[in-house]
Amino acid sequence: MSGFEYIVQQIVNAVSLGSLYALVAVGLSIVFGVLRLTNFAHGDVMMVGAFTTVLLNALGLPFVPAMAAGVVGAALAGFLIERIAYRPVRDAPDVTRLLTSLAVTYILENLGILLFTSSPRNFPLPAILNESWQLSGGAITFTNINLLTIALTFVSLLLLGWFITRTTTGLGMRAAAEDMPAAQLVGLDVNRLIIVAFLVASAYAGIAGVLWAAQAGVVQPQMGFTPLLKAFVAAIIGGFGSIAGALLGGYVLGALEIFIVAFLPSSVSSYRDAIVFSILIAFLLVRPGGLLKPNREIKL
Amino acid sequence: MPEAAIPLLHIDSLEVRFGAVRALKGVSMDVRQGEVVALVGANGAGKSTTLRTISGLSRPRSGSITFAGASIGGRPPPQIVRLGIAHSPEGRRLFGALTVAENLRLGACTRTDRAKIAADTERLFALFPILKQRWRQLAGTLSGGEQQQLALARALMAKPRLLLLDEPSLGVAPLLVRQIFDALGELKRQGVTMLLVEQNIKLALELADRAYVLRTGSVALSGSSAELRDSDRVAQAYLGAAE
Numbered sequence: 001m002s003g004f005e006y007i008v009q010q011i012v013n014a015v016s017l018g019s020l021y022a023l024v025a026v027g028l029s030i031v032f033g034v035l036r037l038t039n040f041a042h043g044d045v046m047m048v049g050a051f052t053t054v055l056l057n058a059l060g061l062p063f064v065p066a067m068a069a070g071v072v073g074a075a076l077a078g079f080l081i082e083r084i085a086y087r088p089v090r091d092a093p094d095v096t097r098l099l100t101s102l103a104v105t106y107i108l109e110n111l112g113i114l115l116f117t118s119s120p121r122n123f124p125l126p127a128i129l130n131e132s133w134q135l136s137g138g139a140i141t142f143t144n145i146n147l148l149t150i151a152l153t154f155v156s157l158l159l160l161g162w163f164i165t166r167t168t169t170g171l172g173m174r175a176a177a178e179d180m181p182a183a184q185l186v187g188l189d190v191n192r193l194i195i196v197a198f199l200v201a202s203a204y205a206g207i208a209g210v211l212w213a214a215q216a217g218v219v220q221p222q223m224g225f226t227p228l229l230k231a232f233v234a235a236i237i238g239g240f241g242s243i244a245g246a247l248l249g250g251y252v253l254g255a256l257e258i259f260i261v262a263f264l265p266s267s268v269s270s271y272r273d274a275i276v277f278s279i280l281i282a283f284l285l286v287r288p289g290g291l292l293k294p295n296r297e298i299k300l
Numbered sequence: 301m302p303e304a305a306i307p308l309l310h311i312d313s314l315e316v317r318f319g320a321v322r323a324l325k326g327v328s329m330d331v332r333q334g335e336v337v338a339l340v341g342a343n344g345a346g347k348s349t350t351l352r353t354i355s356g357l358s359r360p361r362s363g364s365i366t367f368a369g370a371s372i373g374g375r376p377p378p379q380i381v382r383l384g385i386a387h388s389p390e391g392r393r394l395f396g397a398l399t400v401a402e403n404l405r406l407g408a409c410t411r412t413d414r415a416k417i418a419a420d421t422e423r424l425f426a427l428f429p430i431l432k433q434r435w436r437q438l439a440g441t442l443s444g445g446e447q448q449q450l451a452l453a454r455a456l457m458a459k460p461r462l463l464l465l466d467e468p469s470l471g472v473a474p475l476l477v478r479q480i481f482d483a484l485g486e487l488k489r490q491g492v493t494m495l496l497v498e499q500n501i502k503l504a505l506e507l508a509d510r511a512y513v514l515r516t517g518s519v520a521l522s523g524s525s526a527e528l529r530d531s532d533r534v535a536q537a538y539l540g541a542a543e
Contacts, residue, residue, distance in 0.1 A: 168409055171402050175395040181357055182393035187381030187410035187458060 005139035010262040016146045018254025019153035020215070023208035024231035025238070025246035026160065027201035032241050033177030034190075034197045035090070038232070040101045041081055043224025044108035045202045046209030049074035050123070050219045051116065053210050057124045071206035077108075078202025082194060112221025120218035129214065149211045156207055157247065160200070164243060169196055177241065233280055239290030248291055306369070308333045308493055309354070309462055314363035314373075316346075316353050323349045325517040326363065331462065336484075336494045338508035338525070340501050340534070345514040347497040348390050351464045354495075355387040356380045368461065382410050384461035390470065390497075392451040396440025400431055400450055403439050407457030417457070424453045427483050445476030452483070456492075463487075465496045469503065481507060505529050 024042065031039045053070030057063055085104045089097050125145065132143040164170035169192075176183040176193050184190055212227055213219045230253060231246075238249025256276055261269045268275075284290075307330035316324040324346045331337045339347045352358045354365055356377035365373040372380055377387075386407075395403050404424070408417045425432040428449040434442060439450055448468055455463060468484065469477045481503055488494070488507065498504035505511060505525040513521040513534055521533055528534050 168405065171398060171406055172409065174398060175406055178395050178397055179393055181377075182389065182395065183406075184357065184377040185355060185381070185387045185389060185393070186406050186454065187378045188406065189378050 002139065005136050006262070008135075009140045009142075010258055012140070012142050012146065013262075014255040014258040015251070016142075016149050016215075016254075017258055018251035019149050020208055020212055020227065020250075021230050021234045021253050022247045022250025023153055023156065023204050023211075024227050025234040025250045026157070026243055027204040027208075028228075028231055028235050029238075029241055029243050029246040030173070030197050030201040030204075032235075033243070034173060034180075034194050035086065035097075036094075037086065037097050037101060039201075040228065041085075041104040041108060042201070042205055042231070043226075043228030044105055044112075045074050045077050045081070045205040045224070046212060046227060047108070047112060047219070047221060047224040048077040049206030049209035050213035050223065051112065051221075052206075053213070054121060054123060054219050063124065063126045067210050070210050071203050074206025074209060075199045075203040078198040078205070079195065081202075082198040087194075109221050109224075116221060118221055120220040123213045123217055123219050125214050125217065145211075145214050149215065152207060152211065156204060160204075160243070163200070169193070173197055174243075233277070237280065237283065237290055239292040242290070242292045245290055245292035252291070307331060308335075308368060309495070310364075310366040311350075311354070312364045312366075314350070314353065314365065315361045316349055316358055317361050323358075323517055324353070324360075327514070327517070327519055328363075329512050329519065329522070331493060331495050334491050334493055335510065336488050336496060336508045338504040338511035339495060339497045339514060340499075340504055340511055341514035341520070344516070346517045347514055348466055350514070351387060351389075351466050351495065351497060354380075355385055355464060378410065381458055381460075384459075385464060386455040386458040386460035386462075387464040388451045388455040388466060388468065390466040392447050392471075394439040394442075394447055394451055394454070397438060399436050399438055400434045400442070401436060403450055403454050404431075404457050407454035408459075410458055420457065420459065424456060427486060428453050443473075444471040445473055445480070448472050448476075448480055449483070452480070456487075461493060463492055463494045465494060465498075467497055467499060469498060469500050477503070501534065 024046065028039060028042055031037060031042070049070040052073035053066045056069050057066040061069065081104055085100055086097070089100050129144045129148060132141050134141055164174055172183065172188045173193050173196065176188060176190060180190065208227065209224070213223065216223070231250070234249035234253040235246045236249065237252055238245030238247065253276070256279065257272060260272050260275055309331040311327060311329045314324050314327045315322065327346065327350060329337070339350060341347055349358060353360055356372070356375055356379070360373045363373070364371060367383060367385060370383060372383060395406065398406070404421060411417060430446055431450060431453055434446060439447065442450060452465070452468065468480055472480060477500070484494070484507055496504060496508060505528055508525045510524050511522065511528050512519050513528070521528070
């Protein structure tokens with residue numbers, strides 16, 4: 001395999017991984033924008049999406065409708081979390097809200113363990129998605145699930161771009177993220193905006209959850225933890241609270257992780273996460289607001 | 301009682317507290333249809349609090365606010381906008397990451413007469429021509445004066461029956477302040493009812509028909525602008541608050 005083909009292969013991998021981080025990070029940013037809350041339960045919403053897909057598929061629903069149902073299930077889970085857990089503490093101090101968000105995480109994960117045990121289950125990926133494409137006589141390989149991940153992410157993000165720049169509700173969400181009282185004064189219904197934000201963010205978590213499980217080949221109740229942590233890092237790299245920043249941060253983090261493994265000797269690359277987080281700390285020392293610095297101070 | 305005698309906005313014994321601080325201690329005032337009423341007084345006298353309580357950002361502890369016959373005290377801001385009160389807040393509070401066009405679009409977000417919004421935007425361009433030039437520019441990149449014009453225009457997009465204005469001259473270059481008050485004068489001629497908070501008392505009394513002077517949360521003085529202009533008690537009311 002020549003150097004060029006190796007690099008192309010790594011770029012494909014980086015875009016695929018970055019897409020997943022971006023999908024999750026964008027949802028974190030949307031919720032943070034309207035609520036000033038780091039929604040740790042966002043990873044568990046991914047889990048709900050993946051499990052819904054697995055269960056409905058096991059009950060006989062074909063994969064694609066099952067996946068769509070998984071996305072709807074995730075959106076519904078987000079809606080309920082906001083309604084039941086976050087709304088009653090909306091005006092409470094930040095620490096209270098942060099603890100509420102952690103509590104929701106534990107409740108959902110333990111509920112998952114209670115229902116499905118903590119052992120991994122196979123994710124019923126249709127055989128066609130595991131097929132791979134070979135380029136340059138096998139030097140560059142990508143699987144259909146890679147392609148699906150990249151394509152679905154691009155379509156989802158294009159839709160999101162349209163939503164936040166062209167619709168009154170989307171513009172209202174950005175307005176509320178920037179200045180909540182001013183948004184109220186022009187007559188925006190903040191309750192409605194928050195509900196829409198949770199539906200949209202959670203649907204994206206659902207898509208990411210299904211794709212994450214498809215790539216891993218398994219689902220299990222705690223599967224949301226790692227992507228949540230990575231998306232959190234991605235959102236911070238990009239500039240926490242900025243949707244464009246989360247997107248950018250997702251791809252930057254995906255590229256960092258892939259390239260560290262690809263281009264550093266294996267004795268070093270096994271410390272991938274330690275290296276990535278060291279880079280993050282160094283980066284934040286230089287640029288605390290992230291790549292796309294939002295024009296206000298961020299409180300977590 | 302004849303229709304014209306019923307004020308559009310009637311505030312009675314309004315009290316607002318922030319923790320232990322009594323920001324308003326029983327304020328009463330009226331604004332009649334077509335009138336421009338100024339609210340003047342020193343810093344901390346409760347002018348902004350009065351506006352914020354009318355538009356629902358602060359809750360009254362006691363007293364009543366009646367607008368067009370409906371009791372609105374303590375209702376949430378979007379409901380109050382829908383009833384016909386638009387508030388251009390202190391410090392403008394534009395959405396800086398959105399364009400001029402998007403800010404105006406959100407200003408009209410409570411309206412259902414979509415077809416008329418474009419025509420109203422055209423009318424605003426006559427009043428604030430600079431906004432047409434800056435149409436696709438981010439609001440955060442405008443100058444102070446341009447931002448103030450956009451803030452006024454955004455509030456007007458709601459087609460309010462009552463316009464609340466908080467410090468339209470604040471942070472605006474002196475030359476542009478004149479321009480903004482000329483625009484407000486034009487709005488007055490068009491029959492827009494306004495309740496205006498303004499530090500520049502001379503400008504405020506020039507524009508307004510009547511004024512209330514607030515001092516530490518109470519109405520210290522009220523009367524027609526002409527009366528207040530000639531009275532040295534306005535100055536005393538200010539000095540009193542500064543003691």
